Amino acid sequence: QNADDPCVLIYTSGTTSAPKGVLYSHNTLQAEWRGPFYATPGPYLCNFPAGHIAGFNFVLRPLVAGVPTVYFDHWDAALAAQLIERHRVTESGGTGFFLRELMRAKEADRRDISSLRLFTMGATGVTPADIRFADQHGIRAGRVYGSTEHSTVTATSLDFAFEKRAGTDGCPVRGNRIRIVDDGGNDVAPGSQGEIVTQGPELFIGYTDPQIDLDSFLPGGWYRTGDIGWLDEDGFLI
Numbered sequence: 001q002n003a004d005d006p007c008v009l010i011y012t013s014g015t016t017s018a019p020k021g022v023l024y025s026h027n028t029l030q031a032e033w034r035g036p037f038y039a040t041p042g043p044y045l046c047n048f049p050a051g052h053i054a055g056f057n058f059v060l061r062p063l064v065a066g067v068p069t070v071y072f073d074h075w076d077a078a079l080a081a082q083l084i085e086r087h088r089v090t091e092s093g094g095t096g097f098f099l100r101e102l103m104r105a106k107e108a109d110r111r112d113i114s115s116l117r118l119f120t121m122g123a124t125g126v127t128p129a130d131i132r133f134a135d136q137h138g139i140r141a142g143r144v145y146g147s148t149e150h151s152t153v154t155a156t157s158l159d160f161a162f163e164k165r166a167g168t169d170g171c172p173v174r175g176n177r178i179r180i181v182d183d184g185g186n187d188v189a190p191g192s193q194g195e196i197v198t199q200g201p202e203l204f205i206g207y208t209d210p211q212i213d214l215d216s217f218l219p220g221g222w223y224r225t226g227d228i229g230w231l232d233e234d235g236f237l238i
Contacts, residue, residue: 003027006205010053012148021208022053022148031201032057032151033064035173040118042067045084045092047075053148054093054123077105084113093120096130103137118158120144122169131166145169145237149204149216150223153178154237168236169229176200178237180230185218188230196229196237197222 001007003026011019038061046069048055062069070087072079080102083089092098099119106113119134122144134141142156142165156170164170172178180194181187188194199222206213216224230238 001026004205008056009208010051010056010148012053020212022204023206023208025205028202028205031175033060035152035155035202037120037152037155038065038067040067040091042069042091043087043089044069045080045087045089046071047080047092047094047098049073053146053151057151075101077101078109081105081109081111081113084116085111088115089113090115091118091120092116093122095124096121096126096133097124099130099134099139099141103133114138120156122146128166131162135162141165143169147225150176150198150200150225151202152176153198153200164234164236168232168238171234171236173200176202178231179222181218191230191232193228193230196225196227198225199223 005025006023007026008024008029010022010024012022013019044058044061044067046055046058048058050056050059058069061067070083070089072083075098099121102113105111116139119139119141121130121141126143131141131143140158142160144152144156145154146152152173153176154170155173156165160170177199179187179197180192181197182194197218203223207216218224232238
């Protein structure tokens with residue numbers, strides 16, 4: 001089998017509600033796993049289901065990067081707090097809802113989760129209040145941006161100032177590129193809003209339905225996310 005052949009199929013409904021089959025090759029998956037955020041020391045607590053692109057990537061994280069990882073099959077804040085305490089978990093991720101529920105469970109059950117230092121947020125709207133809440137509890141947090149079709153477009157860093165972690169989705173991961181375009185696929189003026197289109201080595205190779213591909217890519221292989229955003233003066237996505 002060629003490394004560019006399809007090897008993984010994941011379904012997403014995105015914003016259309018109609019399920020779409022997303023295809024990845026060996027090469028696109030390996031490009032994702034080479035991201036520096038996969039090789040952190042851990043232990044990492046994974047609360048994403050395996051059928052989600054993030055869950056799939058983290059299921060294979062121990063094999064790819066040797067990072068100790070703790071899994072559980074459905075969200076349970078009390079169990080999450082217990083597992084963090086037992087395994088001295090240092091990293092996790094999810095939405096602001098997950099973190100707030102985790103902190104409530106920690107207080108209710110008097111769990112020691114002081115080992116948790118990093119909580120990456122995405123998959124839904126993340127507000128500055130969510131990042132501030134994490135900081136107030138001694139947990140460094142930041143926003144990231146991606147999708148089933150392009151799983152990690154941008155990433156955050158513990159070194160970023162609060163304004164960048166709370167007000168942006170971070171900057172493009174190495175090798176990824178972002179453009180902001182109008183309805184005709186033309187680049188908008190710097191700092192202006194438009195549709196986010198992306199390119200990168202871990203971008204999916206297409207849908208199972210080739211007809212959907214016709215409306216999903218601009219010339220040059222730029223993927224049309226359907227999301228609206230803009231880039232700040234430092235190239236951070238908002």
